[in-house]
Amino acid sequence: MNDMLGSTAAASDPVADATEKSRRSLLWLVLPLVALALAILWLLTTDPLRSFRNGAPPVENLTFERTILSSAGISVLVRAGGSEPMTVAQVQVDDAYWQFTQDPPGPIARGATAWIRLPFPWVLGEAHAINIVTNTGATFGHEIAVAVPTPARDSLSLFHQGVLGAFVGLVPVAIGLMFYPALRGVGQGGMNFLLALTVGLLAFLFVDALEDALELAGEAAALFQGHVMVVLAATASFLLLMAVGRRHGAPAGLALATFIALGIGLHNLGEGLAIGAAFASGAAGLGTFLVIGFTLHNITEGIGIAAPILKKRPPLAAFVGLALLAGGPAVIGLWIGSLAFAPQWSALALAIGAGAILQVIVEVSFFLMRSSGTGLRALVAPGAMAGLAAGVGFMFLTAMLVKI
Amino acid sequence: MTVGDVDAARNGFDPSALVTEWETGTVSLLPDGRTLRTFEVTAEDKEIEIAPGIMFPAWTYNGRVPGPALRATEGDRLRIVFKNLGSHPHSMHFHGIHAARMDGVPGAGLIDPGEEFVYEFEARPFGCHLYHCHALPLKRHIHKGMYGAFVIDPDPARHPDQADVARSRLLGTPENAGWQEFVMVMNAFDTNFDNENEIYAVNTVAHAYMKRPIRIVRDKPVRIYLVNVVEFDPINSFHLHANFFDYYEQGTTLTPTLRTVDLITQVQAQRGILEFTYRDHETGLYMFHPHQSEFTELGWVGMFDVVEAVA
Numbered sequence: 099m100n101d102m103l104g105s106t107a108a109a110s111d112p113v114a115d116a117t118e119k120s121r122r123s124l125l126w127l128v129l130p131l132v133a134l135a136l137a138i139l140w141l142l143t144t145d146p147l148r149s150f151r152n153g154a155p156p157v158e159n160l161t162f163e164r165t166i167l168s169s170a171g172i173s174v175l176v177r178a179g180g181s182e183p184m185t186v187a188q189v190q191v192d193d194a195y196w197q198f199t200q201d202p203p204g205p206i207a208r209g210a211t212a213w214i215r216l217p218f219p220w221v222l223g224e225a226h227a228i229n230i231v232t233n234t235g236a237t238f239g240h241e242i243a244v245a246v247p248t249p250a251r252d253s254l255s256l257f258h259q260g261v262l263g264a265f266v267g268l269v270p271v272a273i274g275l276m277f278y279p280a281l282r283g284v285g286q287g288g289m290n291f292l293l294a295l296t297v298g299l300l301a302f303l304f305v306d307a308l309e310d311a312l313e314l315a316g317e318a319a320a321l322f323q324g325h326v327m328v329v330l331a332a333t334a335s336f337l338l339l340m341a342v343g344r345r346h347g348a349p350a351g352l353a354l355a356t357f358i359a360l361g362i363g364l365h366n367l368g369e370g371l372a373i374g375a376a377f378a379s380g381a382a383g384l385g386t387f388l389v390i391g392f393t394l395h396n397i398t399e400g401i402g403i404a405a406p407i408l409k410k411r412p413p414l415a416a417f418v419g420l421a422l423l424a425g426g427p428a429v430i431g432l433w434i435g436s437l438a439f440a441p442q443w444s445a446l447a448l449a450i451g452a453g454a455i456l457q458v459i460v461e462v463s464f465f466l467m468r469s470s471g472t473g474l475r476a477l478v479a480p481g482a483m484a485g486l487a488a489g490v491g492f493m494f495l496t497a498m499l500v501k502i
Numbered sequence: 503m504t505v506g507d508v509d510a511a512r513n514g515f516d517p518s519a520l521v522t523e524w525e526t527g528t529v530s531l532l533p534d535g536r537t538l539r540t541f542e543v544t545a546e547d548k549e550i551e552i553a554p555g556i557m558f559p560a561w562t563y564n565g566r567v568p569g570p571a572l573r574a575t576e577g578d579r580l581r582i583v584f585k586n587l588g589s590h591p592h593s594m595h596f597h598g599i600h601a602a603r604m605d606g607v608p609g610a611g612l613i614d615p616g617e618e619f620v621y622e623f624e625a626r627p628f629g630c631h632l633y634h635c636h637a638l639p640l641k642r643h644i645h646k647g648m649y650g651a652f653v654i655d656p657d658p659a660r661h662p663d664q665a666d667v668a669r670s671r672l673l674g675t676p677e678n679a680g681w682q683e684f685v686m687v688m689n690a691f692d693t694n695f696d697n698e699n700e701i702y703a704v705n706t707v708a709h710a711y712m713k714r715p716i717r718i719v720r721d722k723p724v725r726i727y728l729v730n731v732v733e734f735d736p737i738n739s740f741h742l743h744a745n746f747f748d749y750y751e752q753g754t755t756l757t758p759t760l761r762t763v764d765l766i767t768q769v770q771a772q773r774g775i776l777e778f779t780y781r782d783h784e785t786g787l788y789m790f791h792p793h794q795s796e797f798t799e800l801g802w803v804g805m806f807d808v809v810e811a812v813a
Contacts, residue, residue: 187555188504190700194799195504195553195708231700233555235693 156182160230160238161319163211163440166248171217174228174240175440177319178206190229191218209321220245249377249436259374259432266373266392267366267428271359272421273393274400281401282408286470287481289408293466294482296358296402297459298489303365304455306497308332310372311448318442327442328449335364335453343457348464352416354406359424361458362399364451366424370431371444377436391499398492399424406465504709504801506554513550515566517703517710521684524653524673525570532579539574539625540581545592545635545648552691552701553708553801560647561588561635567706568687568731569633569650573673576628576657582621586613592643593619595636596652597771599626607636628656628671630727630753630773632687644770645692645699645733647706651685651773653727656756664756671725671756682718683725688740688768688792688802690732697734701801702792708801715787715805718780722811726776727753730768738797739767740776743789747778765793780808 141147159179166173172191178184183205189198201213220226226242249255281292308328315324343349343357373392403420435444463477470476510516527541546565552558563569574580586592591614595606600623603610613619635648656668670677689706690699701708718724730738741764748758749766753775760766766774780788791803 185555188553190800193796195801197503197505231553231556231693233557235556235558235691235700237694237700 155234156180158184158232158234158236159320160184162240165240165242167220167245168247171215172220172228173213173215175211175213176230177211178208179319179321180208183207185233186214186230187233188231189214189216190231191216192227222246251437256433259436260429262389263370263429263432265389267370267396268421268425270393270396271400271403271425274397275404275417275421277401278404281404284408290466290470290476290479290481291485292401292405293462294485295489296405297462298486299398299402299493300361300455300459300462302490302493303362304452304459307365307368307448307452307455310368311445311452314441314445314448318440318445322442324442324445328445331446331449332453332456335450336456339454339457340460343461349461350406350465351410352407352412354461354465355403355420356423357461358403358406358458359420361451361454362403362424363427364447364454367427367431368444368448368451370428371435371439371447374432374435375439375444391496395493395496395500398489406462503712504553507713508551508554508707508710517705517707518714520705521686521716523571524573526573526673537575537578538581539578540583541572542583543570543594544585545588547588552703552706556693556701558691558693561590561592561643562647563650567647568689569648571651571653571685572633573653573655574625575655575672576625576660578625580623580625583618584621585618586615588615590615591637592635592648593637594621594633596621596633597631598623598652608638612637625654627754628654630729630775632729632731632771632773634731641733644731649687649731651687651727651729661756667756680722681725682722683727684716685727688728688730688732688738690735692734699732699734702732702797703801704804709803711804715807718806718808719811720780720783720785720808723777723779728776729773730770732770737767737769739765739792739794741765741791741793742778744783745778745780745788747776750775783808785809
């Protein structure tokens with residue numbers, strides 16, 4: 099019946115019918131928006147929520163995003179998250195009202211940031227507490243656990259951070275890749291073991307990155323909805339990389355190795371950010387032991403990248419590229435992180451990394467199933483189980499060297 | 503130090519003026535020849551600025567914190583007409599000698615909003631005292647601002663042995679005019695209601711006397727009526743820089759209870775009279791503060807600006 103009506107109408111005047119249809123759908127697009135505008139207008143003009151106003155002071159929230167210690171004193175970047183613009187009235191440092199300037203001055207709108215600069219003679223290696231008092235008398239505290247000068251953006255400190263980043267990211271990946279010739283001789287059993295080991299270490303990195311991302315997200319201002327942001331960013335990066343990786347069928351060989359390197363690289367970017375931030379805030383006195391720990395910890399990453407390309411040897415330049423892709427971001431992360439970047443950006447980087455790692459976990463698993471020729475059973479074979487356990491176990495044990 | 507200035511006009515009181523302001527009430531004679539002194543005090547809710555930019559929802563006597571510094575003479579019949587225009591039950595509990603009915607505790611002069619009560623008793627003993635609200639919860643009613651100094655001057659006729667000393671304490675006599683008298687109520691404010699104070703001060707406004715030092719004429723002796731009402735912290739103190747003073751604990755004696763000290767401590771409601779002079783000093787700025795560094799750096803610190811006598 100409907101079909102009949104439709105076909106008669108189409109037969110009568112197909113062009114006019116199409117314009118009529120698009121006009122009508124445009125109307126249905128505009129109408130809800132007009133309704134929304136009217137609702138907001140009604141709220142603003144007649145103030146029907148008046149009865150909810152109970153004389154309570156506005157909800158206030160202030161997040162400390164960056165802390166910079168220099169010879170000029172202490173500067174903190176704060177982000178307001180109140181129901182109304184917030185006014186910083188006074189600032190205490192260690193329970194003492196201190197002279198301060200605010201840039202930009204005046205009330206801080208919801209979501210906006212301002213620098214609070216205090217000419218405070220902070221003491222190297224000691225703790226300080228900043229307490230901001232707003233005009234309503236509410237207080238927002240921030241602890242500087244260990245006061246150390248924030249790294250400046252000069253070439254020398256950039257170089258030092260670059261060296262550190264190389265040891266944390268680049269060197270271990272390169273060393274791991276150097277096992278390549280030795281690994282080439284392994285048979286299918288050894289191959290399965292190595293691929294499972296890769297999955298294991300990636301699984302560790304996935305959990306690690308997600309945990310760090312969620313922790314950092316918790317420190318960010320509420321309006322960023324940190325935890326939701328982490329889940330969304332991880333999911334988006336996973337789906338995006340899956341789609342890109344599967345354009346020409348499931349990735350294998352060098353393509354798969356590149357994806358592994360990318361995932362690890364994104365993780366190392368986050369790790370670099372975290373180390374840089376810990377450095378900047380004085381939370382970590384980065385000893386040689388700790389750096390060696392990171393180097394050991396990350397060596398497996400190189401082996402993981404090498405696993406899918408054992409059957410067909412790529413050119414040497416490919417190895418260099420893979421090492422740079424996987425390890426290089428650690429250097430960049432350290433540079434950015436040491437400038438005391440806000441926690442939400444580190445959380446975002448780690449979340450994207452977690453999504454990327456999940457993608458390679460999936461792809462390496464498929465690769466293992468395919469290359470072994472036994473399908474799903476390959477994943478639960480004793481060799482694969484041993485590899486998985488070895489990967490997770492090695493990462494866990496070496497992480498003991500670096501977790502404080 | 504705190505940044506900026508407090509709007510004294512909006513507050514309706516100025517620490518610089520308040521430090522020498524006495525409320526002596528309305529005086530009349532009773533049929534038996536005694537003096538009747540009548541004070542009118544109202545309880546009011548009022549938002550006050552206690553440090554530059556920091557507003558505090560205070561409960562006040564007569565719209566100011568501390569409340570009016572009531573001053574009477576030993577033996578006066580006192581009548582305090584108290585009206586509660588606030589949003590909570592309040593009272594005036596005087597540190598002095600009076601009947602149970604006049605004590606300002608629940609059931610004896612504690613009144614609901616809109617009500618009125620008249621406290622009546624004789625002004626005794628002479629000394630430096632205080633009054634405060636005794637409604638429950640007590641901590642909240644005190645730290646919200648309901649307190650004030652209550653000074654009873656000695657009657658020289660009742661102290662023939664030390665009539666001169668008594669006269670110098672009695673407001674309005676020529677002997678008393680030779681002194682520079684100040685009233686200082688050490689108080690504090692818990693602005694975020696976590697049972698810890700964010701602001702400490704003397705006479706409410708943090709750093710008020712750092713930004714506007716109290717002027718002292720060098721040759722004239724100084725007498726300070728000092729009262730501590732700080733809530734939450736068990737102890738407060740007063741330390742004078744570059745000088746020493748005599749101290750009269752609770753002001754109930756005419757001879758000092760402590761001689762030549764530069765620091766005294768007071769628990770809540772403890773009070774006393776300090777006497778000292780800068781006669782032999784250079785002119786200049788002399789600091790005073792509690793010797794709890796924390797209180798000092800959170801607002802309770804001031805300066806005396808010692809100047810040559812003005813002709």
